Amino acid sequence: MGNILVIDDEREVGTFFQHLLEGRGNKVKLGFSGEDFFQLIQQYKFDLAFIDVKLPDANGLNLLKQLKRSCPSCKAVVMTGYSTVKTAVEAIKHGANDYIEKPFDDIEQLERLIDELLSDGPLSSQDDMYKLAETLGFIVGTNKEMNDLLKLAYKIAKKNVNVLIEGETGTGKEVLAHFIHNASMRYDQPFIGVNCGAVSETLLESELFGHEKGAFTGAVKEKKGIFEIANRGTLFLDEIGEASLATQVKLLRVLETGEYIRVGGETIRKTNTRIIAASHVNLAKAVEEKTFREDLLYRLDVVKLTIPPLRERLEDLPILIDYFLKKLNTPLSFSEDCISRMKQYHWPGNVRELYNVVKRAITLAEGETEVITVDYLPEKLKVPLHLGQVSNNKRSTKDEVEDLEAYLQKWMNGVLALWKNSDRLDLEQVISSVKELETKIGRSFVMKMLKETLGNRKEAAERLNISVRTLRYLLKEKGADPKA
Numbered sequence: 001m002g003n004i005l006v007i008d009d010e011r012e013v014g015t016f017f018q019h020l021l022e023g024r025g026n027k028v029k030l031g032f033s034g035e036d037f038f039q040l041i042q043q044y045k046f047d048l049a050f051i052d053v054k055l056p057d058a059n060g061l062n063l064l065k066q067l068k069r070s071c072p073s074c075k076a077v078v079m080t081g082y083s084t085v086k087t088a089v090e091a092i093k094h095g096a097n098d099y100i101e102k103p104f105d106d107i108e109q110l111e112r113l114i115d116e117l118l119s120d121g122p123l124s125s126q127d128d129m130y131k132l133a134e135t136l137g138f139i140v141g142t143n144k145e146m147n148d149l150l151k152l153a154y155k156i157a158k159k160n161v162n163v164l165i166e167g168e169t170g171t172g173k174e175v176l177a178h179f180i181h182n183a184s185m186r187y188d189q190p191f192i193g194v195n196c197g198a199v200s201e202t203l204l205e206s207e208l209f210g211h212e213k214g215a216f217t218g219a220v221k222e223k224k225g226i227f228e229i230a231n232r233g234t235l236f237l238d239e240i241g242e243a244s245l246a247t248q249v250k251l252l253r254v255l256e257t258g259e260y261i262r263v264g265g266e267t268i269r270k271t272n273t274r275i276i277a278a279s280h281v282n283l284a285k286a287v288e289e290k291t292f293r294e295d296l297l298y299r300l301d302v303v304k305l306t307i308p309p310l311r312e313r314l315e316d317l318p319i320l321i322d323y324f325l326k327k328l329n330t331p332l333s334f335s336e337d338c339i340s341r342m343k344q345y346h347w348p349g350n351v352r353e354l355y356n357v358v359k360r361a362i363t364l365a366e367g368e369t370e371v372i373t374v375d376y377l378p379e380k381l382k383v384p385l386h387l388g389q390v391s392n393n394k395r396s397t398k399d400e401v402e403d404l405e406a407y408l409q410k411w412m413n414g415v416l417a418l419w420k421n422s423d424r425l426d427l428e429q430v431i432s433s434v435k436e437l438e439t440k441i442g443r444s445f446v447m448k449m450l451k452e453t454l455g456n457r458k459e460a461a462e463r464l465n466i467s468v469r470t471l472r473y474l475l476k477e478k479g480a481d482p483k484a
Protein backbone atom coordinates (compact mmCIF):
# COMPACT_ATOMS: atom_id res chain seq x y z
CA MET A 1 0.00 0.00 0.00
CA GLY A 2 1.28 3.45 -0.79
CA ASN A 3 0.59 7.04 -1.80
CA ILE A 4 0.82 7.30 -5.54
CA LEU A 5 0.91 10.31 -7.83
CA VAL A 6 -0.14 10.05 -11.46
CA ILE A 7 0.57 12.97 -13.83
CA ASP A 8 -0.76 12.64 -17.37
CA ASP A 9 -2.71 15.05 -19.55
CA GLU A 10 -4.70 12.15 -21.02
CA ARG A 11 -7.52 11.85 -18.53
CA GLU A 12 -8.22 8.20 -19.41
CA VAL A 13 -4.70 7.27 -18.32
CA GLY A 14 -5.33 8.84 -14.91
CA THR A 15 -8.66 7.09 -14.56
CA PHE A 16 -7.11 3.79 -15.56
CA PHE A 17 -4.39 4.12 -12.92
CA GLN A 18 -6.84 5.26 -10.28
CA HIS A 19 -8.96 2.19 -10.87
CA LEU A 20 -6.00 -0.18 -10.96
CA LEU A 21 -4.15 1.27 -7.96
CA GLU A 22 -7.05 2.01 -5.63
CA GLY A 23 -8.32 -1.50 -6.30
CA ARG A 24 -5.00 -2.68 -4.81
CA GLY A 25 -5.44 -0.59 -1.65
CA ASN A 26 -3.32 2.44 -2.61
CA LYS A 27 -4.17 6.13 -2.30
CA VAL A 28 -3.99 7.94 -5.61
CA LYS A 29 -3.77 11.63 -6.53
CA LEU A 30 -4.22 12.59 -10.17
CA GLY A 31 -2.73 15.60 -11.90
CA PHE A 32 -2.98 16.59 -15.56
CA SER A 33 -0.24 19.17 -15.99
CA GLY A 34 3.07 20.40 -14.70
CA GLU A 35 1.22 22.96 -12.64
CA ASP A 36 -0.84 20.24 -10.93
CA PHE A 37 2.38 18.36 -10.27
CA PHE A 38 3.97 21.25 -8.37
CA GLN A 39 0.84 21.81 -6.31
CA LEU A 40 0.46 18.15 -5.40
CA ILE A 41 4.07 17.56 -4.38
CA GLN A 42 3.88 20.57 -2.08
CA GLN A 43 0.74 19.27 -0.40
CA TYR A 44 1.40 15.55 -0.13
CA LYS A 45 4.18 13.04 0.33
CA PHE A 46 4.31 10.26 -2.23
CA ASP A 47 5.91 6.82 -2.34
CA LEU A 48 5.61 6.39 -6.08
CA ALA A 49 4.94 8.69 -9.03
CA PHE A 50 3.95 7.94 -12.63
CA ILE A 51 4.84 10.90 -14.85
CA ASP A 52 4.10 11.37 -18.53
CA VAL A 53 7.18 12.61 -20.39
CA LYS A 54 5.19 14.91 -22.64
CA LEU A 55 2.88 17.35 -20.88
CA PRO A 56 1.35 20.45 -22.45
CA ASP A 57 3.00 22.85 -20.03
CA ALA A 58 6.04 20.90 -18.83
CA ASN A 59 8.69 18.37 -19.69
CA GLY A 60 8.34 15.17 -17.68
CA LEU A 61 12.13 14.99 -17.30
CA ASN A 62 12.17 18.31 -15.46
CA LEU A 63 9.34 17.16 -13.21
CA LEU A 64 11.31 14.02 -12.45
CA LYS A 65 14.37 16.06 -11.48
CA GLN A 66 12.23 18.24 -9.24
CA LEU A 67 10.63 15.16 -7.66
CA LYS A 68 14.04 13.64 -6.94
CA ARG A 69 15.11 16.92 -5.31
CA SER A 70 12.05 17.47 -3.15
CA CYS A 71 11.35 13.85 -2.30
CA PRO A 72 14.43 11.69 -2.98
CA SER A 73 12.87 8.50 -1.58
CA CYS A 74 9.86 8.66 -3.92
CA LYS A 75 10.14 6.08 -6.67
CA ALA A 76 9.36 7.28 -10.17
CA VAL A 77 8.20 5.73 -13.41
CA VAL A 78 7.95 7.77 -16.58
CA MET A 79 5.33 7.05 -19.20
CA THR A 80 6.09 7.35 -22.88
CA GLY A 81 4.86 6.78 -26.40
CA TYR A 82 7.21 5.08 -28.91
CA SER A 83 8.52 8.36 -30.29
CA THR A 84 9.69 9.44 -26.85
CA VAL A 85 11.43 6.23 -25.76
CA LYS A 86 14.79 8.02 -26.00
CA THR A 87 13.61 10.61 -23.50
CA ALA A 88 12.40 7.84 -21.21
CA VAL A 89 15.82 6.24 -21.31
CA GLU A 90 17.28 9.64 -20.38
CA ALA A 91 14.85 9.70 -17.47
CA ILE A 92 16.28 6.43 -16.15
CA LYS A 93 19.71 8.01 -16.29
CA HIS A 94 18.28 10.86 -14.19
CA GLY A 95 16.99 8.57 -11.48
CA ALA A 96 13.64 7.22 -12.73
CA ASN A 97 13.19 3.64 -11.58
CA ASP A 98 11.66 2.54 -14.85
CA TYR A 99 9.65 3.61 -17.85
CA ILE A 100 6.51 2.16 -19.34
CA GLU A 101 5.19 2.51 -22.85
CA LYS A 102 1.69 3.62 -23.68
CA PRO A 103 -0.72 2.06 -24.50
CA PHE A 104 -0.18 -0.46 -21.68
CA ASP A 105 -0.63 -3.86 -23.24
CA ASP A 106 0.56 -6.03 -20.36
CA ILE A 107 -1.36 -5.11 -17.22
CA GLU A 108 0.09 -8.00 -15.22
CA GLN A 109 3.59 -6.73 -15.90
CA LEU A 110 2.53 -3.28 -14.79
CA GLU A 111 1.09 -4.73 -11.57
CA ARG A 112 4.31 -6.61 -10.91
CA LEU A 113 6.27 -3.40 -11.41
CA ILE A 114 4.06 -1.51 -8.96
CA ASP A 115 4.39 -4.28 -6.33
CA GLU A 116 8.13 -4.34 -6.80
CA LEU A 117 8.48 -0.59 -6.46
CA LEU A 118 6.26 -0.35 -3.39
CA SER A 119 8.03 -3.22 -1.65
CA ASP A 120 11.76 -3.76 -1.26
CA GLY A 121 11.68 -5.62 -4.54
CA PRO A 122 14.23 -3.60 -6.45
CA LEU A 123 16.94 -4.64 -4.04
CA SER A 124 16.39 -8.30 -4.68
CA SER A 125 16.13 -7.58 -8.38
CA GLN A 126 19.50 -5.82 -8.12
CA ASP A 127 20.91 -8.97 -6.59
CA ASP A 128 19.57 -10.92 -9.55
CA MET A 129 21.17 -8.39 -11.86
CA TYR A 130 24.64 -8.77 -10.32
CA LYS A 131 24.31 -12.55 -10.23
CA LEU A 132 23.32 -12.70 -13.87
CA ALA A 133 26.14 -10.37 -14.85
CA GLU A 134 28.65 -12.53 -13.02
CA THR A 135 27.28 -15.74 -14.50
CA LEU A 136 27.70 -14.27 -17.95
CA GLY A 137 31.18 -12.97 -17.20
CA PHE A 138 30.42 -9.25 -17.09
CA ILE A 139 32.16 -8.15 -13.92
CA VAL A 140 31.62 -4.70 -12.47
CA GLY A 141 33.31 -3.62 -9.30
CA THR A 142 32.80 -0.33 -7.53
CA ASN A 143 33.16 2.06 -10.45
CA LYS A 144 30.02 4.20 -10.47
CA GLU A 145 29.85 4.62 -14.23
CA MET A 146 29.98 0.84 -14.74
CA ASN A 147 27.33 0.25 -12.08
CA ASP A 148 25.02 2.86 -13.63
CA LEU A 149 25.64 1.31 -17.04
CA LEU A 150 24.75 -2.16 -15.80
CA LYS A 151 21.58 -0.91 -14.10
CA LEU A 152 20.46 0.89 -17.24
CA ALA A 153 21.25 -2.17 -19.37
CA TYR A 154 19.25 -4.38 -16.99
CA LYS A 155 16.25 -2.07 -17.08
CA ILE A 156 16.10 -1.66 -20.81
CA ALA A 157 16.84 -5.35 -21.43
CA LYS A 158 13.19 -6.15 -20.84
CA LYS A 159 11.96 -3.50 -23.24
CA ASN A 160 11.70 -4.14 -26.90
CA VAL A 161 14.15 -1.47 -27.99
CA ASN A 162 17.31 -1.59 -30.01
CA VAL A 163 20.54 -0.89 -28.23
CA LEU A 164 23.81 0.61 -29.38
CA ILE A 165 26.92 -0.22 -27.40
CA GLU A 166 30.00 1.93 -27.91
CA GLY A 167 33.38 1.36 -26.36
CA GLU A 168 37.01 0.80 -27.25
CA THR A 169 38.15 -2.64 -28.32
CA GLY A 170 38.11 -5.22 -25.53
CA THR A 171 35.90 -3.22 -23.17
CA GLY A 172 33.26 -5.97 -23.08
CA LYS A 173 30.70 -4.92 -25.68
CA GLU A 174 29.88 -8.48 -26.66
CA VAL A 175 29.60 -9.71 -23.07
CA LEU A 176 27.29 -6.80 -22.28
CA ALA A 177 25.12 -7.62 -25.30
CA HIS A 178 24.90 -11.21 -24.09
CA PHE A 179 23.89 -9.96 -20.65
CA ILE A 180 21.11 -7.83 -22.15
CA HIS A 181 19.83 -10.79 -24.13
CA ASN A 182 19.79 -13.03 -21.07
CA ALA A 183 18.08 -10.39 -18.94
CA SER A 184 15.38 -9.92 -21.59
CA MET A 185 12.19 -11.87 -22.28
CA ARG A 186 14.04 -13.36 -25.24
CA TYR A 187 16.53 -15.23 -23.07
CA ASP A 188 15.29 -18.65 -24.24
CA GLN A 189 15.60 -17.68 -27.91
CA PRO A 190 18.81 -17.56 -29.96
CA PHE A 191 21.51 -14.94 -29.43
CA ILE A 192 23.57 -14.70 -32.59
CA GLY A 193 26.56 -12.45 -33.15
CA VAL A 194 27.91 -11.28 -36.49
CA ASN A 195 31.00 -9.18 -37.05
CA CYS A 196 30.15 -6.79 -39.88
CA GLY A 197 33.80 -6.07 -40.54
CA ALA A 198 35.01 -9.64 -40.80
CA VAL A 199 33.28 -10.73 -44.01
CA SER A 200 32.64 -9.38 -47.49
CA GLU A 201 29.46 -7.45 -48.27
CA THR A 202 27.86 -10.37 -50.16
CA LEU A 203 28.68 -12.85 -47.43
CA LEU A 204 27.42 -10.51 -44.72
CA GLU A 205 24.14 -9.98 -46.53
CA SER A 206 23.74 -13.68 -47.14
CA GLU A 207 24.49 -14.34 -43.43
CA LEU A 208 21.94 -11.77 -42.30
CA PHE A 209 19.13 -12.16 -44.81
CA GLY A 210 19.79 -15.63 -46.23
CA HIS A 211 19.92 -16.39 -49.93
CA GLU A 212 18.04 -18.26 -52.60
CA LYS A 213 19.62 -21.04 -54.59
CA GLY A 214 21.75 -19.61 -57.40
CA ALA A 215 21.74 -16.07 -55.94
CA PHE A 216 25.50 -15.86 -56.49
CA THR A 217 28.34 -18.18 -57.43
CA GLY A 218 28.57 -20.78 -54.73
CA ALA A 219 24.96 -20.44 -53.60
CA VAL A 220 24.24 -24.05 -54.47
CA LYS A 221 21.21 -24.30 -52.21
CA GLU A 222 18.93 -21.90 -50.38
CA LYS A 223 20.03 -20.72 -46.96
CA LYS A 224 18.20 -19.18 -44.02
CA GLY A 225 19.61 -15.91 -42.74
CA ILE A 226 20.09 -14.84 -39.14
CA PHE A 227 16.98 -12.66 -39.26
CA GLU A 228 15.10 -15.88 -39.86
CA ILE A 229 17.00 -18.04 -37.39
CA ALA A 230 17.11 -15.43 -34.64
CA ASN A 231 13.50 -14.40 -35.15
CA ARG A 232 12.23 -13.62 -31.62
CA GLY A 233 15.84 -13.74 -30.42
CA THR A 234 18.67 -11.20 -30.46
CA LEU A 235 21.12 -10.32 -33.18
CA PHE A 236 24.40 -8.81 -32.07
CA LEU A 237 25.83 -6.73 -34.90
CA ASP A 238 29.44 -6.17 -33.94
CA GLU A 239 31.45 -3.45 -35.68
CA ILE A 240 28.30 -2.09 -37.32
CA GLY A 241 30.35 0.88 -38.55
CA GLU A 242 32.10 -1.50 -40.96
CA ALA A 243 28.90 -2.48 -42.82
CA SER A 244 28.81 -1.11 -46.38
CA LEU A 245 26.36 1.67 -47.22
CA ALA A 246 24.33 -0.82 -49.31
CA THR A 247 24.01 -3.21 -46.35
CA GLN A 248 23.13 -0.27 -44.10
CA VAL A 249 20.13 0.52 -46.34
CA LYS A 250 18.88 -3.06 -45.98
CA LEU A 251 19.39 -3.00 -42.22
CA LEU A 252 17.49 0.25 -42.00
CA ARG A 253 14.57 -1.35 -43.76
CA VAL A 254 14.48 -4.23 -41.26
CA LEU A 255 14.63 -1.79 -38.37
CA GLU A 256 11.84 0.37 -39.75
CA THR A 257 9.46 -2.28 -40.97
CA GLY A 258 10.71 -5.64 -39.72
CA GLU A 259 10.88 -6.68 -43.40
CA TYR A 260 13.70 -8.09 -45.48
CA ILE A 261 14.29 -10.08 -48.65
CA ARG A 262 16.75 -12.96 -49.08
CA VAL A 263 19.68 -12.30 -51.43
CA GLY A 264 18.48 -13.23 -54.92
CA GLY A 265 14.90 -13.57 -53.65
CA GLU A 266 11.65 -11.70 -54.15
CA THR A 267 9.48 -12.71 -51.23
CA ILE A 268 9.21 -10.15 -48.46
CA ARG A 269 9.78 -11.81 -45.10
CA LYS A 270 9.07 -10.55 -41.61
CA THR A 271 11.26 -10.78 -38.56
CA ASN A 272 10.98 -9.85 -34.90
CA THR A 273 14.69 -9.91 -34.09
CA ARG A 274 16.01 -7.49 -31.52
CA ILE A 275 19.18 -5.74 -32.60
CA ILE A 276 22.05 -4.87 -30.36
CA ALA A 277 24.74 -3.11 -32.36
CA ALA A 278 28.26 -2.35 -31.26
CA SER A 279 31.02 -0.17 -32.51
CA HIS A 280 34.47 0.80 -31.38
CA VAL A 281 34.30 3.90 -33.55
CA ASN A 282 32.14 6.87 -32.69
CA LEU A 283 29.20 6.48 -35.07
CA ALA A 284 28.09 10.11 -34.76
CA LYS A 285 31.49 11.03 -36.15
CA ALA A 286 31.13 8.37 -38.89
CA VAL A 287 27.84 10.07 -39.84
CA GLU A 288 29.67 13.38 -40.14
CA GLU A 289 32.25 11.69 -42.33
CA LYS A 290 29.42 10.22 -44.42
CA THR A 291 30.47 6.59 -43.89
CA PHE A 292 27.45 5.82 -41.75
CA ARG A 293 23.78 6.59 -42.41
CA GLU A 294 22.23 9.07 -40.04
CA ASP A 295 18.78 7.45 -40.22
CA LEU A 296 20.25 4.06 -39.32
CA LEU A 297 22.10 5.54 -36.36
CA TYR A 298 18.88 7.18 -35.21
CA ARG A 299 17.12 3.80 -35.28
CA LEU A 300 19.91 1.92 -33.53
CA ASP A 301 20.65 4.53 -30.94
CA VAL A 302 17.37 4.33 -29.01
CA VAL A 303 19.44 3.31 -26.04
CA LYS A 304 23.14 4.05 -26.14
CA LEU A 305 25.43 2.37 -23.66
CA THR A 306 29.01 3.57 -23.62
CA ILE A 307 31.46 1.30 -21.81
CA PRO A 308 34.31 3.33 -20.33
CA PRO A 309 37.85 2.19 -21.13
CA LEU A 310 39.62 0.19 -18.42
CA ARG A 311 42.07 3.03 -17.68
CA GLU A 312 39.11 5.11 -16.48
CA ARG A 313 37.99 2.46 -14.01
CA LEU A 314 41.21 1.18 -12.58
CA GLU A 315 39.64 0.77 -9.16
CA ASP A 316 37.92 -2.30 -10.63
CA LEU A 317 41.19 -3.87 -11.70
CA PRO A 318 41.71 -6.06 -8.59
CA ILE A 319 38.18 -7.41 -8.84
CA LEU A 320 38.64 -8.27 -12.51
CA ILE A 321 41.97 -9.92 -11.73
CA ASP A 322 40.39 -12.02 -8.96
CA TYR A 323 37.66 -13.02 -11.35
CA PHE A 324 40.20 -14.11 -13.97
CA LEU A 325 42.24 -16.03 -11.40
CA LYS A 326 39.10 -17.92 -10.39
CA LYS A 327 38.13 -18.47 -14.00
CA LEU A 328 41.58 -19.86 -14.75
CA ASN A 329 41.27 -22.07 -11.71
CA THR A 330 44.59 -21.17 -10.16
CA PRO A 331 45.66 -20.73 -6.51
CA LEU A 332 48.22 -18.09 -7.56
CA SER A 333 47.80 -14.42 -6.69
CA PHE A 334 49.49 -11.15 -7.74
CA SER A 335 51.83 -9.16 -5.50
CA GLU A 336 50.76 -5.64 -4.49
CA ASP A 337 53.59 -4.26 -6.55
CA CYS A 338 52.17 -6.02 -9.61
CA ILE A 339 48.72 -4.58 -8.98
CA SER A 340 50.06 -1.06 -8.63
CA ARG A 341 52.10 -1.44 -11.85
CA MET A 342 48.94 -2.60 -13.55
CA LYS A 343 47.12 0.45 -12.23
CA GLN A 344 49.71 2.68 -13.84
CA TYR A 345 49.37 1.13 -17.28
CA HIS A 346 46.98 2.62 -19.85
CA TRP A 347 45.45 -0.66 -21.18
CA PRO A 348 44.80 0.17 -24.85
CA GLY A 349 43.38 -3.35 -25.30
CA ASN A 350 41.22 -2.95 -22.20
CA VAL A 351 39.81 -5.98 -20.34
CA ARG A 352 40.87 -8.38 -23.09
CA GLU A 353 44.46 -7.22 -22.69
CA LEU A 354 44.21 -7.56 -18.91
CA TYR A 355 42.96 -11.12 -19.28
CA ASN A 356 45.86 -11.94 -21.57
CA VAL A 357 48.38 -10.44 -19.13
CA VAL A 358 46.90 -12.46 -16.25
CA LYS A 359 46.88 -15.66 -18.28
CA ARG A 360 50.44 -15.18 -19.46
CA ALA A 361 51.72 -14.45 -15.95
CA ILE A 362 50.03 -17.56 -14.57
CA THR A 363 51.50 -19.76 -17.30
CA LEU A 364 55.00 -18.41 -16.58
CA ALA A 365 54.72 -18.47 -12.79
CA GLU A 366 53.08 -21.85 -12.32
CA GLY A 367 55.36 -24.21 -10.41
CA GLU A 368 57.81 -21.39 -9.64
CA THR A 369 56.00 -19.16 -7.15
CA GLU A 370 52.70 -18.68 -5.36
CA VAL A 371 52.67 -14.91 -5.50
CA ILE A 372 53.21 -13.51 -8.98
CA THR A 373 55.82 -10.73 -8.95
CA VAL A 374 56.59 -7.95 -11.43
CA ASP A 375 59.12 -10.27 -13.14
CA TYR A 376 56.22 -12.21 -14.61
CA LEU A 377 54.62 -9.15 -16.17
CA PRO A 378 55.31 -8.21 -19.78
CA GLU A 379 57.92 -5.49 -20.38
CA LYS A 380 55.30 -2.82 -21.19
CA LEU A 381 54.06 -3.08 -17.61
CA LYS A 382 57.43 -3.02 -15.89
CA VAL A 383 58.08 0.69 -16.47
CA PRO A 384 55.69 2.93 -14.56
CA LEU A 385 54.14 4.56 -17.60
CA HIS A 386 53.00 7.86 -16.14
CA LEU A 387 56.57 8.85 -15.44
CA GLY A 388 58.75 6.53 -17.40
CA GLN A 389 57.31 6.60 -20.86
CA VAL A 390 57.38 10.35 -21.19
CA SER A 391 60.82 10.97 -19.76
CA ASN A 392 62.47 7.96 -21.38
CA ASN A 393 61.53 9.03 -24.85
CA LYS A 394 64.39 10.73 -26.63
CA ARG A 395 62.76 13.33 -28.79
CA SER A 396 64.07 15.65 -31.46
CA THR A 397 64.17 19.37 -30.72
CA LYS A 398 61.32 19.97 -33.12
CA ASP A 399 59.21 17.32 -31.40
CA GLU A 400 59.97 18.79 -28.02
CA VAL A 401 58.67 22.19 -29.05
CA GLU A 402 55.58 20.81 -30.73
CA ASP A 403 54.77 18.18 -28.15
CA LEU A 404 54.71 20.22 -24.97
CA GLU A 405 50.95 20.17 -24.98
CA ALA A 406 50.82 16.39 -25.41
CA TYR A 407 53.50 16.00 -22.74
CA LEU A 408 51.57 18.13 -20.26
CA GLN A 409 48.39 16.22 -20.96
CA LYS A 410 50.09 12.86 -20.50
CA TRP A 411 51.87 14.02 -17.37
CA MET A 412 48.66 15.32 -15.86
CA ASN A 413 46.71 12.17 -16.75
CA GLY A 414 49.42 10.04 -15.17
CA VAL A 415 49.42 12.00 -11.93
CA LEU A 416 45.63 12.20 -11.81
CA ALA A 417 45.36 8.45 -12.37
CA LEU A 418 47.67 7.91 -9.39
CA TRP A 419 45.75 10.47 -7.36
CA LYS A 420 42.47 8.72 -8.00
CA ASN A 421 43.44 5.11 -8.06
CA SER A 422 46.58 4.18 -6.28
CA ASP A 423 46.31 2.79 -2.82
CA ARG A 424 50.10 2.27 -2.88
CA LEU A 425 52.54 4.45 -4.77
CA ASP A 426 56.01 5.89 -4.67
CA LEU A 427 55.58 9.56 -3.74
CA GLU A 428 59.29 10.29 -4.13
CA GLN A 429 58.97 9.23 -7.73
CA VAL A 430 55.95 11.48 -8.25
CA ILE A 431 57.83 14.46 -6.80
CA SER A 432 60.83 13.76 -8.97
CA SER A 433 58.48 13.72 -11.96
CA VAL A 434 57.37 17.25 -10.95
CA LYS A 435 61.03 18.34 -11.14
CA GLU A 436 61.32 16.68 -14.50
CA LEU A 437 58.23 18.57 -15.60
CA GLU A 438 59.83 21.86 -14.52
CA THR A 439 62.92 21.10 -16.60
CA LYS A 440 60.81 20.08 -19.55
CA ILE A 441 58.76 23.27 -19.47
CA GLY A 442 61.86 25.44 -19.13
CA ARG A 443 63.58 23.71 -22.03
CA SER A 444 60.49 23.87 -24.27
CA PHE A 445 60.09 27.62 -23.75
CA VAL A 446 63.78 28.16 -24.50
CA MET A 447 63.62 26.04 -27.65
CA LYS A 448 60.52 27.86 -28.86
CA MET A 449 62.10 31.26 -28.27
CA LEU A 450 65.31 30.18 -29.99
CA LYS A 451 63.25 29.16 -32.97
CA GLU A 452 61.58 32.57 -33.06
CA THR A 453 64.88 34.46 -32.71
CA LEU A 454 66.56 32.23 -35.31
CA GLY A 455 68.98 30.92 -32.69
CA ASN A 456 69.98 34.28 -31.19
CA ARG A 457 70.63 33.29 -27.57
CA LYS A 458 71.02 36.82 -26.24
CA GLU A 459 67.74 37.97 -27.69
CA ALA A 460 65.98 34.77 -26.61
CA ALA A 461 67.24 35.18 -23.04
CA GLU A 462 66.12 38.83 -22.99
CA ARG A 463 62.68 37.99 -24.26
CA LEU A 464 62.37 35.27 -21.62
CA ASN A 465 63.66 37.63 -18.93
CA ILE A 466 66.47 35.23 -17.94
CA SER A 467 70.25 35.36 -18.18
CA VAL A 468 72.11 33.63 -21.01
CA ARG A 469 73.67 31.40 -18.34
CA THR A 470 70.19 30.29 -17.17
CA LEU A 471 69.24 29.71 -20.77
CA ARG A 472 72.26 27.45 -21.21
CA TYR A 473 71.41 25.70 -17.95
CA LEU A 474 67.87 25.06 -19.13
CA LEU A 475 69.29 23.58 -22.32
CA LYS A 476 71.31 21.30 -20.04
CA GLU A 477 74.58 22.54 -21.48
CA LYS A 478 77.56 21.39 -19.50
CA GLY A 479 79.08 23.83 -17.01
CA ALA A 480 76.14 26.20 -17.02
CA ASP A 481 74.90 26.90 -13.52
CA PRO A 482 72.45 29.79 -13.24
CA LYS A 483 73.38 30.42 -9.61
CA ALA A 484 77.08 30.72 -10.36
Ligand SMILES: Nc1ncnc2c1ncn2[C@@H]1O[C@H](COP(=O)(O)OP(=O)(O)OP(=O)(O)O)[C@@H](O)[C@H]1O
Binding pocket: 137, 138, 139, 140, 167, 168, 169, 170, 171, 172, 173, 174, 175, 176, 238, 280, 320, 323, 351, 352, 355
Ligand atom coordinates in the same frame (compact mmCIF):
# COMPACT_ATOMS: atom_id res chain seq x y z
N1 LIG B 1 33.46 -6.55 -17.45
C1 LIG B 1 34.11 -7.67 -17.81
N2 LIG B 1 34.25 -8.68 -16.92
C2 LIG B 1 34.91 -9.80 -17.26
N3 LIG B 1 35.45 -10.03 -18.45
C3 LIG B 1 35.32 -9.08 -19.37
C4 LIG B 1 34.65 -7.85 -19.09
N4 LIG B 1 34.70 -7.09 -20.18
C5 LIG B 1 35.37 -7.79 -21.11
N5 LIG B 1 35.74 -8.99 -20.63
C6 LIG B 1 36.52 -10.02 -21.34
O1 LIG B 1 37.36 -9.34 -22.26
C7 LIG B 1 37.34 -9.99 -23.53
C8 LIG B 1 36.83 -9.05 -24.58
O2 LIG B 1 35.46 -8.81 -24.39
P1 LIG B 1 34.47 -8.51 -25.60
O3 LIG B 1 34.75 -9.42 -26.75
O4 LIG B 1 33.08 -8.48 -25.08
O5 LIG B 1 34.96 -7.04 -25.96
P2 LIG B 1 34.51 -6.12 -27.19
O6 LIG B 1 34.37 -4.75 -26.64
O7 LIG B 1 33.30 -6.72 -27.86
O8 LIG B 1 35.79 -6.20 -28.09
P3 LIG B 1 35.95 -5.90 -29.68
O9 LIG B 1 35.57 -4.45 -29.89
O10 LIG B 1 37.39 -6.12 -29.94
O11 LIG B 1 35.04 -6.84 -30.40
C9 LIG B 1 36.50 -11.23 -23.35
O12 LIG B 1 37.36 -12.31 -23.02
C10 LIG B 1 35.61 -10.90 -22.18
O13 LIG B 1 35.20 -12.04 -21.51
